[in-house]
Amino acid sequence: MVPIRERAEDKSTMIAEIVATGEEIRTGALIDSNSAYIAAKLGENGVAVTRHTCVGDDLDFLIAALTEIGGRADLAVVTGGLGPTADDLTAEAAAKAAGVVLDLDRSALQSVEVFFKARQRAMNAASRKQAFLPAGAKCIQNPLGTAPGFCLKIGQCQFFFLPGVPAEMRRMLSDAVLPQIIERMGDNQRFYHTRTLSTFGLTESQTSERLAGLKSAFPQISLGLQVQFPAIQIKLYASGTKDQQLNEALAAAARWVTEKMGNKVFSQNGDPIEEAVGHLLRQKQATLALAESCTGGLIADMLTRVSGSSDYFVFSGVTYSNQVKIDILKVSKETILRHGAVHAETAIEMARGARDISGATYGLSTSGIAGPTGGSAEKPVGTVCIGLATPQGTAGHQFHFWFDSRTMHKQIFASAALEVLRRELMGIGPPRF
Numbered sequence: 001m002v003p004i005r006e007r008a009e010d011k012s013t014m015i016a017e018i019v020a021t022g023e024e025i026r027t028g029a030l031i032d033s034n035s036a037y038i039a040a041k042l043g044e045n046g047v048a049v050t051r052h053t054c055v056g057d058d059l060d061f062l063i064a065a066l067t068e069i070g071g072r073a074d075l076a077v078v079t080g081g082l083g084p085t086a087d088d089l090t091a092e093a094a095a096k097a098a099g100v101v102l103d104l105d106r107s108a109l110q111s112v113e114v115f116f117k118a119r120q121r122a123m124n125a126a127s128r129k130q131a132f133l134p135a136g137a138k139c140i141q142n143p144l145g146t147a148p149g150f151c152l153k154i155g156q157c158q159f160f161f162l163p164g165v166p167a168e169m170r171r172m173l174s175d176a177v178l179p180q181i182i183e184r185m186g187d188n189q190r191f192y193h194t195r196t197l198s199t200f201g202l203t204e205s206q207t208s209e210r211l212a213g214l215k216s217a218f219p220q221i222s223l224g225l226q227v228q229f230p231a232i233q234i235k236l237y238a239s240g241t242k243d244q245q246l247n248e249a250l251a252a253a254a255r256w257v258t259e260k261m262g263n264k265v266f267s268q269n270g271d272p273i274e275e276a277v278g279h280l281l282r283q284k285q286a287t288l289a290l291a292e293s294c295t296g297g298l299i300a301d302m303l304t305r306v307s308g309s310s311d312y313f314v315f316s317g318v319t320y321s322n323q324v325k326i327d328i329l330k331v332s333k334e335t336i337l338r339h340g341a342v343h344a345e346t347a348i349e350m351a352r353g354a355r356d357i358s359g360a361t362y363g364l365s366t367s368g369i370a371g372p373t374g375g376s377a378e379k380p381v382g383t384v385c386i387g388l389a390t391p392q393g394t395a396g397h398q399f400h401f402w403f404d405s406r407t408m409h410k411q412i413f414a415s416a417a418l419e420v421l422r423r424e425l426m427g428i429g430p431p432r433f
Helices: 005-008 023-027 033-044 059-072 090-098 108-118 125-131 166-188 205-208 243-262 273-283 298-304 322-327 332-340 344-358 408-424
Strands: 015-023 049-055 077-078 102-104 130-136 139-141 149-154 157-162 191-199 222-228 232-239 264-269 288-290 313-318 360-370 383-390 393-400
Touching: 005 139, 015 033, 015 059, 015 149, 023 049, 033 049, 033 166, 033 191, 033 393, 049 059, 059 077, 059 090, 059 383, 077 166, 077 313, 090 102, 090 157, 102 108, 102 125, 108 125, 108 139, 125 130, 130 149, 130 383, 139 157, 139 166, 149 166, 157 166, 157 243, 191 243, 205 222, 205 232, 205 243, 232 243, 243 264, 264 273, 273 408, 288 298, 288 344, 298 313, 298 408, 322 344, 322 383, 332 344, 344 360, 344 383, 344 393, 360 408
Parallel strands: 015 049, 015 077, 077 157, 288 313, 288 360
Antiparallel strands: 102 130, 139 149, 149 157, 191 232, 191 264, 222 232, 360 383, 383 393
16 A cells, blocks of 8 residues: 555645534534535546545634644645634634634735625624634635635645535635646646436346446446436546546447447436436427326426426426316226226326317326325336327326335336336337336
8 A cells, every 4th residue: 555645745646635614514404515516526627535524613623623634635625614603613723723823814804895895785893703814824715705715734735715605615616726726736637527327217236237348348437326216327437637538438438338228328418307308309399298196296396497498398287186187187087987097098198188288299197106005906006107198199108116115106207207208209119117
């Protein structure tokens, strides 16, 4: 094993750490999304994070953590604790760890004053506290909030202190911190690229089996699978000093993965299925209407999460009861009596009704048994029927899934319906699960 300090002398293997501060983070009351974002952005620029640390609002613990990191790391990004309240202790802890005092920083004071002046508000004494930085620190301007950041050397480590508000942190990381890190790396800068392909229809283990030969085919590419239920994201990672070569290798690996996964891949850039379907609808200048029963409006919610979905999404009806299916969607009463609500023929008539009511190009419907009650030997929990009405005709599909959770059944029913539509839009056969 290479000693840690020997590796630190090589700029291309810079030792980097991340520190998140605050009681909300420490206790789990707030999810630490900042550290994940920083780690990803550092990774994209060839800096691998070796350790994440979380410290509450305790001055002694903060000082100890910063001192320890200063003795072992080359680079650290710290978030939180820069605000105006008594429990914002990061600047004081940094000063004590560096063996300096807090001084009023004119650049930091100007940053705070500009924020209040732009909003025609008076700056109070508590806000002035944010302009006191460790002596020798360099202010990092905060264009979105009141708390300036700063950079400071503690021990052998260059620290960057940023606010905990995600939007402020991200802007300052991008504008001020990453450029300094890239400049420090100089000619030794490494590039780190990721490619994400979204898939639906196979389990994680089945996906892994299909991709078993990736490492042999592309030794420089690393593979990761991330479940975004019910989709699975295939992540391809590459790092090196030649940016163009990395991009070419990733593109070749993505083509290989697509060949192995076939039509299970619904996005080449990590989009969710609702965005992929929306893109296809917009390409075809087509519109969509929904009739949802078991999914309870979930498909409509998914579609409308996408900005611009009003270009193609026109109508949704949550027709939960049989009588509403009959009265609103004009599902035949005889169909309900003969087959029941959960049947491919019922789903077809629901889809046709949604299309007729709205004048949309496509009608899509769901009717199923999400559970945990309501199942039978003939139609167990996890059964879903999906109807699709198109300008050329109608089709119905029945699928069965095996999950213990009602929520998971609703999620996979909704995605399965969108997958039926996606395949129709692409001119390929219906899915098989």
